[in-house]
Amino acid sequence: MEIIMIVLAGILFGxxxxxxxxxxxxxxxxxxxxxxxxxxxxxxxxxxxxRGASPVLTEGTENYTDPLPQALxxxxxxxxxxxxxxxxxLAYRTVKTNGTDNMxxxxxxxxx
Amino acid sequence: MTNFAIxxxxxxxxxGILLAFTHKRILLTRxxxxxxxxxxxxxxxxxxxxxxxxxxxxxxxxNWMAPYGxxxxxxxxxxxxxxxxxIILLAAVWYAPSSVSEEQESFYFYTFIFLLVTGVSGAFxxxxxFNLFVFFEVLxxxxxxxxxxGGKKVQLRESIKYVxxxxxxxxxxxxxxxxxxxxxxxxxxxxLAERAAAADQLGIITTVAILLFFVFATKGAAFxxxxxxxxxxxxxxxxxxxxxxxxxxxxxxxxxxxTFTLIFHQQxxxxxxxxxxxxxxxMLFGVIGALASRNIKLIVAYNIIPxxxxxxxxxxxxxxxxxxxxxxxxxxxxxxxxxxxxxxxxIATLAGTSDISKMGGMIRSHPALGWMFFLAGLxxxxxxxxxxxxxxxxxxxxxxxxxxxxxxxxxxxTSLLILLSIVRAxxxxxxxxxxxxxxxxxxxxxxxxxxxxxxxFTVFLGIGAEAILPTVQHxxxxxxNPQAYMELVLKEGR
Numbered sequence: 001m002e003i004i005m006i007v008l009a010g011i012l013f014g015x016x017x018x019x020x021x022x023x024x025x026x027x028x029x030x031x032x033x034x035x036x037x038x039x040x041x042x043x044x045x046x047x048x049x050x051r052g053a054s055p056v057l058t059e060g061t062e063n064y065t066d067p068l069p070q071a072l073x074x075x076x077x078x079x080x081x082x083x084x085x086x087x088x089x090l091a092y093r094t095v096k097t098n099g100t101d102n103m104x105x106x107x108x109x110x111x112x
Numbered sequence: 113m114t115n116f117a118i119x120x121x122x123x124x125x126x127x128g129i130l131l132a133f134t135h136k137r138i139l140l141t142r143x144x145x146x147x148x149x150x151x152x153x154x155x156x157x158x159x160x161x162x163x164x165x166x167x168x169x170x171x172x173x174x175n176w177m178a179p180y181g182x183x184x185x186x187x188x189x190x191x192x193x194x195x196x197x198x199i200i201l202l203a204a205v206w207y208a209p210s211s212v213s214e215e216q217e218s219f220y221f222y223t224f225i226f227l228l229v230t231g232v233s234g235a236f237x238x239x240x241x242f243n244l245f246v247f248f249e250v251l252x253x254x255x256x257x258x259x260x261x262g263g264k265k266v267q268l269r270e271s272i273k274y275v276x277x278x279x280x281x282x283x284x285x286x287x288x289x290x291x292x293x294x295x296x297x298x299x300x301x302x303x304l305a306e307r308a309a310a311a312d313q314l315g316i317i318t319t320v321a322i323l324l325f326f327v328f329a330t331k332g333a334a335f336x337x338x339x340x341x342x343x344x345x346x347x348x349x350x351x352x353x354x355x356x357x358x359x360x361x362x363x364x365x366x367x368x369x370x371t372f373t374l375i376f377h378q379q380x381x382x383x384x385x386x387x388x389x390x391x392x393x394x395m396l397f398g399v400i401g402a403l404a405s406r407n408i409k410l411i412v413a414y415n416i417i418p419x420x421x422x423x424x425x426x427x428x429x430x431x432x433x434x435x436x437x438x439x440x441x442x443x444x445x446x447x448x449x450x451x452x453x454x455x456x457x458x459i460a461t462l463a464g465t466s467d468i469s470k471m472g473g474m475i476r477s478h479p480a481l482g483w484m485f486f487l488a489g490l491x492x493x494x495x496x497x498x499x500x501x502x503x504x505x506x507x508x509x510x511x512x513x514x515x516x517x518x519x520x521x522x523x524x525x526t527s528l529l530i531l532l533s534i535v536r537a538x539x540x541x542x543x544x545x546x547x548x549x550x551x552x553x554x555x556x557x558x559x560x561x562x563x564x565x566x567x568x569f570t571v572f573l574g575i576g577a578e579a580i581l582p583t584v585q586h587x588x589x590x591x592x593n594p595q596a597y598m599e600l601v602l603k604e605g606r
Contacts, residue, residue, distance in 0.1 A: 020280065025272070032279050039286045046294035069293070072242055076286050079249045083279055086256060090275060093260075094268040106269050 005045040012038035025091045025101040032087065036080035040073045116159060117171035117184040120194045120233035123152050124201070128226030135220050142209055145222040149202040152229075156198040160191040164583065168600055170239070178602050179303040183239035185601060188587045189439065190236040193366060196443055197236070199569060200358045200450045201229050207454055207562040208351045211461060216262055216349070224261065228254035228355060235363045239601055241292065242299045244367060245285050248331070252278050255360060258352045259344065267347045274344040281330040288324045295320060302601035305374045305594050314378050321376035321383065325368070332364025334424055335394040338417050342401060345416070346409040346466075350457020353409065357416050358450035362442060365423045369438065372427060373591040380430065387428025388519055395421030395526040402533040407466045411537050412449075412456045415492060418526050419445045422507060425519055429510040436588035437506030440581070444491070444499035444573045451566035452488045455481065458559040459541060468537050472546025480560055482542040484567060489534030491570045494527050499573035502581070 012034055019031030047069030055067045095101045127148035134141045163169060168187040172178060186194075204225060212221055231251025238244050256278075259271040293299055295316055296307045308317055326337070333341040345356050372383065398417025405411050419441065426438025458481060460466040463474070475482040487498075494500035504527060511520045573580060590596055 020276075028276065032276065032283075035280065035283045039283045039290070042287055043290040043293070046290040068299070069290075072286075072289070072293075072299075075242070075246060079246070080283075082253065083249070083256075083275075083282075086253070087272075087275055087279070090256070090260060090268070090272055093263065094272050097263070097265050097268050106272070 001049050002045055005041060005049065009038045009041040009045065012041065023103045025095065025103065028103070029084065029087055029091060033080075033084050036076070036084070040076055040080075043069050043073050043076070114169055114171045116162065117169045117186040117237060118173075119155055119159060120186070120190075120237055121184075121230055123148070123155055124226045124229040124233060127152070128223045128230060131226060132220055132223045135218055135223065138214055138217050141217070141222055145205045145208075145226075146202075148226065149198070149205045152198045153195075153202050156191070156195040159186065160188075160195050163188055163191040170601055170603075179298060179300045182243050183300060183302070183601055184237045185239035185597075186237055187597070187600070188583065188590065189366075189369075192439075192443065192583070192587070193236050193362075193446075194233050196446050197229060197232050197359060200355065200446060200566070201225070203450060203454070203562040203566050204351050204355050206565070207354070207559065210558050211350050211457060213262075219261070220257075221261060224254045224257045225351075225355065228258065228359070230254075232359050232363055236366060239301050240299055241289055241301055241304065241371070245282070245289060248285070248363070249282060251360070251363065252282070255356065258355070259348050261348060261352065264347070270344045270347045273340055277330065277340045281327050284323065284330075285327040288320060288327055291320045291323065300601070301370070301374060302598045306598050306602065308375050308378060309594075311378070317376065318379045318382055321372070322386070324371060324376070325386065328364045328368045328371075329390065330364075332361045332368065332420055333394075333417055334390050334420055335397050335417075338394065338398065338420075341416065342405075342410055342413040345413045346407070350454055350461070353413070353457065354450040354453035357413065357453050358446045361416055361420055362446055365420060365438075365442060368424070369427055369435075369442075369591065373430075373435070374594045374597055377430075377594075384428045384430055387424050388516060389428075391421045391424030391426075391428055392519055392522045393421070394418065394424060395522060399526050399529040399533065403529060403536075406468055408456045408459055408468050408471075408537055408541065409453075409466050411468075411533055412452045415452070415530060415533065416449060418530060419449070419492075421526070422504070422523065425523065426507050426510065429507070429514050429516065429519075430592075431510050431513055432585060432588045432592065433506050433510030433513060435510075435591055436581070436585045437503050437510055439584050439587055440506060440573075441500075441503030443584075444503055444570055447566050447573070448488055448491045448500070448570045451563045451570065452485075452492065454559070454563040454566070455485045455488060458563070459485070461559075463541075468540040471541045472544040473542070474546075475542040477547070478542075480557075482538070484560065484563060485542070486535075486538050487567060488570075489531065489538060491567075491574070492534060493531035495531070497574050499570045499577070502574060502577045 016031045016035035016038055019027050047066045050065050053063045053065045056064045131141055171184040173182045228251055231247050234247035256275050259274055296304055298304055330337040345353055395418040398414055402411050402414035422441050423438045426434045463471045491498040491500045494504040508520050
């Protein structure tokens, strides 16, 4: 199970980086969203997948699911959600003011 | 008593929230912001004195015992950096009314500044690797708002790159944390240090450490990951540039100092060389960028990079002189960079352009501004008796002790080139023909007071080095001996 999840995370990382390297702004943003999904899956897998066990409810349980990765993922999801929405608004404004969504054309020159 | 450790986060956070409510009444907001900044400096001075006299403060939030909950650790290093941050915040709030338009000020400008400082202080006090990521995000979120504040065409264009590079490195940070969790099974820094010291899989720990190094090197703008920095730091308002230049990259450097002295020092022969050579290349490439530029703000922004190189070399040297050199350099560089950005911003505002080849003869109408810029250049280059000299002296001594002669040569060459880049800008702007900015003769005085206030500190850090140096050397000793940190945090349960 862990192997499948890691391969999936790897594929997501690959797609994410491919999208980030594109020129269109929207493709780049989709890339960053995929990247955060990949990272979250990765945290889940790194904490070892264990099914059918409850988190620590009583003292002295031997068989339990590790709650820490889930707490980390939850925090990270909230943060990347916020950043992605901010990025979308920022990209919208940038396209409106600069008149292009092509990263090649969003370059400065030495005079400004 | 232990609850004091949360003050560095709580004061700026509450100030930021309160200022959001008064944002439409500009005069009241300014006064309140100034008051909160002063309260912050006073509280942080108190905390530093408390930490130095009574020992470090550890707060276990929510009474969750050390390795399980989130730990806030206020040790001498964090307390010193937080005090410096609060001083820079004070200068920024002081300078803001004279350079930010009223419309911008009323749009939550001070709220974002205080939230930025919340994130920075939080990153300095936290004792938990994942919590460090969270505070990075807090400060980055505020910085995204500040860098786009005003919404000019060029600002939006550069800030989208800034947001993307930071987002990417944040995700790498999360990935690195999950690797660390898989290998060592914890995210508490003290427990990580304990387990890393006992671990036998050195290869995998070093690999993960290098991934983490690249994350912090991106945030801290080390070679070859600095290319995003100069252009995005010059687009916002001078106050914001000063805060970014003084604080953001330094949080990256602090994280490197903290994690690599405490946790990842199992294979010094690899890590030390990595730090020293990345540091050397950072110094050279950064200063070349500064020399190649003809824009006054860009010259100052490029000068951030060699300073990062000096600090990295100090971590790589890894003896008392090297580390205390790094910390001393970190402290003084925060202050002098803030001052330089404020001065460069003032020059650009007065001249109406930031291209140095279009300016000239400014010393006739603005002598005080000119000499302060010159003085800041001397501090930056490390001319005695100013503060840059003390940091560089320690670094050079440490490098000789370790036998890194090549590094010493590069450090001295870089210092010379930094001096050249600043003095060249000084000559272009202030000497020669021309009457740049002479029509605004009187107006610039209130621009100068906050920068002058910061310059006083750098001069004090140089001339009064004997008062501060023992503390810094004590901190370096403390960093060289991670056992002290582990005992401090994990005292319960053993």
